[in-house]
Amino acid sequence: MTDPQRECRRCRLADRRTQVVVGRGNPQATVMMVGEAPGRDEDRTGYGFQGAAGKIFDQVLEYLGLSRDTIWLANAVRCRPTDDGRKNRPPLPDEVIACRPWLMDDVRTVNPQVIVTFGRTAWESLTGGSWKDVTAGAPFPLAESRWAVALYHPAYLIYRRAFWPQYRDHLDRLAAFLREMGVSTDPASGPFLTMVR
Numbered sequence: 001m002t003d004p005q006r007e008c009r010r011c012r013l014a015d016r017r018t019q020v021v022v023g024r025g026n027p028q029a030t031v032m033m034v035g036e037a038p039g040r041d042e043d044r045t046g047y048g049f050q051g052a053a054g055k056i057f058d059q060v061l062e063y064l065g066l067s068r069d070t071i072w073l074a075n076a077v078r079c080r081p082t083d084d085g086r087k088n089r090p091p092l093p094d095e096v097i098a099c100r101p102w103l104m105d106d107v108r109t110v111n112p113q114v115i116v117t118f119g120r121t122a123w124e125s126l127t128g129g130s131w132k133d134v135t136a137g138a139p140f141p142l143a144e145s146r147w148a149v150a151l152y153h154p155a156y157l158i159y160r161r162a163f164w165p166q167y168r169d170h171l172d173r174l175a176a177f178l179r180e181m182g183v184s185t186d187p188a189s190g191p192f193l194t195m196v197r
């Protein structure tokens with residue numbers, strides 16, 4: 001059966017995409033994670049969070065004792081935002097709105113207890129709230145006994161090493177909440193984010 005999401009033409013991003021980068025992972029996951037939008041690598045491979053930001057994302061998962069197989073991973077916008085096919089750009093507000101029903105479909109279908117968002121776009125699309133009111137790493141109640149937790153986008157960390165200790169505090173807060181929620185986390189020992197250059 002064809003997935004209507006893969007045929008989506010609700011916004012202009014359909015014109016330049018190679019494919020729709022749909023959500024993936026464990027369809028019964030307790031934890032869902034939401035990024036912003038695919039870039040060139042994701043558009044090519046069909047997988048979320050590749051490249052430099054993807055390396056940091058994987059380190060975050062490892063730090064939390066989670067993996068791509070235990071969570072559900074999706075993006076707020078599912079087609080690569082680009083004007084010329086060469087450069088990625090941030091998604092425009094109408095593109096985020098057009099894609100929101102797919103995000104909400106995932107939330108309904110996967111039915112996670114905790115939804116972790118990366119960056120402003122994912123937070124605002126999921127919650128309808130404003131990024132400026134966010135406390136990173138802290139649980140925020142959603143409808144239907146769900147919780148949202150905001151984190152900064154991994155791409156923000158790439159050139160900001162000075163921010164990493166603060167990011168680790170956000171992750172520690174999230175890890176404590178996940179334990180409280182009974183999400184089994186098996187934190188990997190070892191230095192955080194050391195593999196990323």
Ligand code: URA
Pocket residue numbers: 035036037038039042047048049050053054075118
């Ligand atoms: N790749 C994704 O899939 N999402 C992002 O937010 C960034 C890179």
